[in-house]
Amino acid sequence: MPYLPSSSVSGSSVPPLSRPQLAEARRVRAVELFEEGGSNVEIARAVGVCAESVRRWRRVWEGGGASALRRRSATGRPPKLDDGQVNEVRAALERGAQAHGFEADLWTLERVGLVVERVTGVWLSRASVWRLLTGRLGWSLQRPERRAVERDESEIARWIAHEWPRIKKGR
Structure with missing residues (x-):
């Protein structure tokens, strides 16, 4: 089952997360699991993405820390x-x-x-x-x-x- 932060669960009084917010929440959760020493496959399963995405996130995280995986403001x-x-x-x-x-x-x-x-x-x-x-x-x-x-x-x-x-x- 994909990772759903508590604010995106139906029945919650908090408005649902947008796709970019949900994607960022998954990356933030992945960082927590990186720090706990989880494997890419375990993390992928836990947050509901493919292992390749987790490998890419890990490389970015190792190069720039958790802030490198944060959402950036829209360009244009x-x-x-x-x-x-x-x-x-x-x-x-x-x-x-x-x-x-x-x-x-x-x-x-x-x-x-x-x-x-x-x-x-x-x-x-x-x-x-x-x-x-x-x-x-x-x-x-x-x-x-x-x-x-x-x-x-x-x-x-x-x-x-x-x-x-x-x-x-x-x-």
């Missing part, structure tokens, strides 16, 4: 929105689309982009809006249910209770 272009702006956008979006003057209370990438620009003054492409929603905010795509306006729930319940059993018997 810095995000257009800082954490404070992302929190402002989150609060604005949670008020709903109608609070921002849209007729229907549904969000599209274009609408979210307009709200982001109103709140922060920063224009984002549709792709960047998607990354903001799914990556930084942790939201997912939610499609609205399509139901007829004329739908009569009481008539549907009556049909299921009375008509469906009668039809089903005739099979």
